[in-house]
Amino acid sequence: MVLNPRIPVQHQPQRLTPSNTFKVSSPALWQWRQQAIADLSQIQARSLVDLKQELDWLLLEISDLTSLDLKLAPAETQLIQMQVSLEKLQQLWQQRLAENIPVQHLTGTAHWRQFHLQVSKDVLIPRPETELLIDLAVEAARNSARLANTNLWADLGTGSGAIALGLATAFPQAMVHAVDWSEEALAIAQSNSQTCGLDQQIHFHWGQWCESLAGLEGQFAGIVSNPPYIPTEVLPTLQPEVFKHEPHLALDGGVDGLDAIREIVAIAPQYLQAGGVLLLEMMCGQDDAVKALLSAQGQYEQIQIHADLAGIPRFAQAYRI
Ligand SMILES: C[S@@+](CC[C@H](N)C(=O)[O-])C[C@H]1O[C@@H](n2cnc3c(N)ncnc32)[C@H](O)[C@@H]1O
Known part of the structure; x- marks a missing residue:
């Protein structure tokens, strides 16, 4: 990262x-x-x-x-x-x-995108490459008539709120549910939503991934996430600006970096409507493993990997069958 x-x-x-x-x-x-x-x-x-x-x-x-x-x-x-x-x-x-x-x-x-966001040591500083997730969500909605009929989107692991704000702006009719396991991050995300005038369009939830979205099963047009995906043993090799100053909850993806992605891939179909899209950011080199996880889950189709602007495969996209 x-x-x-x-x-x-x-x-x-x-x-x-x-x-x-x-x-x-x-x-x-x-x-x-x-x-x-x-x-x-x-x-x-x-x-x-x-x-x-x-x-x-x-x-x-x-x-x-x-x-x-x-x-x-x-x-x-x-x-x-x-x-x-x-x-x-x-x-x-x-x-x-x-x-x-x-x-x-x-x-x-x-x-980040058009936003001037508050950040602190409690949230990941939003990265430019993550902006592409919003463009992919817009493209997915444009290409699927089924997505156009639903106005519920989720941002799992919202951090500063960047993705939720991007989704709320890209889909002005949408309600975005933004989740994080860090209360400090949620406070910053909420403050950013107010500063950007988008607080009426975003609900914030404290919880683990989809768990706090109970009651909204089967209703989401899209679930978007930039989860922690750095393998634990790689963390100390990151540049000191990241390792010493950014929250490890936002970075540490467990032994192989895929803990969070595994959980989200497993649970997301329960919350997506039929034809709903899952969009995930991942680390360089994780694309084959993430594709395999999506295929093995059995409830996704049209599994695709997208590259960032440097041509590196960094995003997975799949639709709920
Ligand atoms: C890589 S950061 C992404 C932040 C923001 N979405 C962005 O793209 O800049 C991952 C976020 O996931 C949150 N997180 C980590 N574990 C979580 C969990 N089990 N449930 C919900 N959120 C979690 C972290 O607190 C962090 O805000």
Whole structure:
């Protein structure tokens, strides 16, 4: 699981808020950035993360600068509006480097599809590749008249609520049921649904996978999940930003990484309507095993594997018979 934040937002203890505004002169900020980039030359070789890109994400997130501004240093001296002072920025950046804290935790936010989401150490930082699950759900609904008649969708293991928000936006008539086993994650997902104005369309449930959806058996047009799928022994080999700072409940898929996928594949047919679609994210290299699990379950048809934008098989799709 590669941590690839596109734009950051904010960290837990103290959320950076636009109400804290500081004006920093452009030469001072550019000098700080140049020095920070120069200092990276020693560290970058030891990191899997593109630290210069992260530095710029952090700057974009906490200031009124645009990506273009970062490419073209201002010709004239300007006052740049920032949510933190230059001293605090230096402190945050040093913390990022010394403790491998994801920039999204420093700012407390992450960008995913069109959403600007609150994140913390209690939720997985939503990854760009997961956005494809929403596109696959839309495609599945477009290709199946049977799905068009039902407006119930589920997001199992909602974390920050990203997938539930994506589904609610993609299917404006739908009611989305978002489940998580972490109460802290559910609180963040709920807060994100309110900030995004989608709380009327999403029900949140605390529980294990489908267990909290009792009473809704056979009613779902689609069940979507990005479950934990990293084999336990692989966890310590993940980049420290992930292993040290992201919740292991969101990552650890048991001995072979497939514990959660096994449970979801087994239970989902009970909750899907006939013709309903199951969409799962998985790790690179798990596609044959997941396909075999879906086939062996016996209640799925049209089992397909989809690749991410890098061409790596990362998503399984199957329809309930
Ligand atoms: C890989 S994260 C995905 C988070 C979010 N859906 C995303 O794509 O960014 C997996 C999520 O599953 C949740 N989870 C783990 N075990 C669970 C269980 N038994 N039942 C429900 N949720 C669980 C974790 O708390 C975590 O939020």
